[in-house]
Amino acid sequence: MVHSYSIMNGIVKNTLECPREEEAKLMYGMVYSLKSFVWKVSPVDLKEGYYCFSSDKYRLHFYESPTKLKMIMTTDLTAQGIKELLHQIYTQKPHRVTLVINKKNCTGKDKHHQFVSIYVEYVVMNPLCTVDKPIESELFSSKLDEMIKQHPSFQSRYS
Amino acid sequence: QVIMTVYSIYILSKSGGLIYQLDNNAPLIEHEKTFSYPLELKLELINRNITVVFGQRDGIKVGHVLTNLNGISVTGAQMEDGRNVFEVLKDTNNYPISLKFSRLKLSTNEKIFQASMFYPLYALACQLSPEPKSSGIQVVEMDNFRLQCLQTLTGVKFIVICDPKQNSVDSFLKKLYEIYADFALKNPFYSLEMPIRCDLFNENLKVAIEQLEKSTLNSV
Numbered sequence: 001m002v003h004s005y006s007i008m009n010g011i012v013k014n015t016l017e018c019p020r021e022e023e024a025k026l027m028y029g030m031v032y033s034l035k036s037f038v039w040k041v042s043p044v045d046l047k048e049g050y051y052c053f054s055s056d057k058y059r060l061h062f063y064e065s066p067t068k069l070k071m072i073m074t075t076d077l078t079a080q081g082i083k084e085l086l087h088q089i090y091t092q093k094p095h096r097v098t099l100v101i102n103k104k105n106c107t108g109k110d111k112h113h114q115f116v117s118i119y120v121e122y123v124v125m126n127p128l129c130t131v132d133k134p135i136e137s138e139l140f141s142s143k144l145d146e147m148i149k150q151h152p153s154f155q156s157r158y159s
Numbered sequence: 160q161v162i163m164t165v166y167s168i169y170i171l172s173k174s175g176g177l178i179y180q181l182d183n184n185a186p187l188i189e190h191e192k193t194f195s196y197p198l199e200l201k202l203e204l205i206n207r208n209i210t211v212v213f214g215q216r217d218g219i220k221v222g223h224v225l226t227n228l229n230g231i232s233v234t235g236a237q238m239e240d241g242r243n244v245f246e247v248l249k250d251t252n253n254y255p256i257s258l259k260f261s262r263l264k265l266s267t268n269e270k271i272f273q274a275s276m277f278y279p280l281y282a283l284a285c286q287l288s289p290e291p292k293s294s295g296i297q298v299v300e301m302d303n304f305r306l307q308c309l310q311t312l313t314g315v316k317f318i319v320i321c322d323p324k325q326n327s328v329d330s331f332l333k334k335l336y337e338i339y340a341d342f343a344l345k346n347p348f349y350s351l352e353m354p355i356r357c358d359l360f361n362e363n364l365k366v367a368i369e370q371l372e373k374s375t376l377n378s379v
Contacts, residue, residue: 023287026283026286026287027287029283030280030283030284030287033276033279033280034280034296034299036276037273037276037277037280038299038301038306039222040263040265040269040273041167041265041273041306041320042301042303042304042320048302050301050302051299051300051301052299052300053284053296053297053298053299053300054296054297054298054300055284055285055288055293055294055295055296055297056293056294056297057288057290057292057293057294058288058289058290058293060284074289076290
């Protein structure tokens with residue numbers, strides 16, 4: 001139940017030998033456990049369902065909506081404003097770009113990913129796409145591709 | 160005015176077990192309110208604590224635990240005077256009733272459990288990195304606190320939970336490592352991977368925390 005999108009740009013990532021689905025399951029497990037850990041350990045209540053963690057090489061942003069929709073984005077350390085971006089993605093109007101996937105992860109393994117997907121437009125309104133299945137709509141993928149390439153931090157890296 | 164300080168410190172050994180924990184200045188979140196019948200909050204017994212499950216309002220959030228009923232402290236589902244809380248709440252004669260809720264405070268066992276949780280999460284973060292040879296989790300940021308972790312070459316992890324605006328936590332972590340090396344490791348009565356119970360370690364740690372607080376006050 002995972003939709004995975006990634007752009008291969010010449011960097012061969014091979015830290016894991018296992019296939020994409022395994023990696024996505026690991027990611028989901030980690031993110032879920034980390035959220036529970038952070039909630040328990042936090043001295044004050046959590047407000048917005050957003051957290052991000054950084055290692056020395058990358059940063060992972062996690063946004064959970066009130067409907068338990070989880071959005072995960074990995075970026076490098078210089079990406080700014082991702083929290084607002086994710087929030088915007090979630091709340092934006094359908095005619096632009098909205099990402100709403102119930103209990104699924106949408107992960108992208110690249111430096112600058114923008115999860116602006118046109119879920120409502122191309123998936124929810126698609127009678128062939130059901131909610132808990134992986135998204136196989138080609139139109140959805142091509143629109144997603146387009147949006148990612150238009151994002152400013154993507155361009156700044158590859159211009 | 161918020162005094163920026165370190166909220167807690169956890170030290171994990173190489174095998175992932177918690178060997179030291181300090182809670183310093185954790186803000187106390189408590190809310191007391193008077194309720195009339197019927198109770199708008201839904202309460203359930205979860206993990207031996209009466210927890211708010213639904214109906215958060217006025218600062219009382221889901222996950223908060225009942226600590227006081229009409230001034231009498233509550234442990235588990237029982238009040239200090241022996242009455243069962245749920246029965247008291249069902250009886251309409253007891254209303255209006257005053258209930259105090261606070262955020263769940265972790266018991267020592269819980270802390271050990273959570274700290275052990277952190278160890279595999281750190282390793283997973285290393286593995287799932289899109290870039291090769293990344294370290295594990297170094298900073299976790301939320302809107303109202305930040306967690307920073309330093310992993311030493313020997314696998315010991317120093318975790319500090321502090322206010323997000325706190326500066327110079329990196330140097331504080333390094334200082335913590337030095338204090339650990341000087342007052343725990345060099346202590347002949349301290350064995351590796353055991354909980355740290357050395358007086359000099361505690362004292363020097365307090366001094367280091369005070370220095371951090373002073374330096375942040377100066378820079379503010």
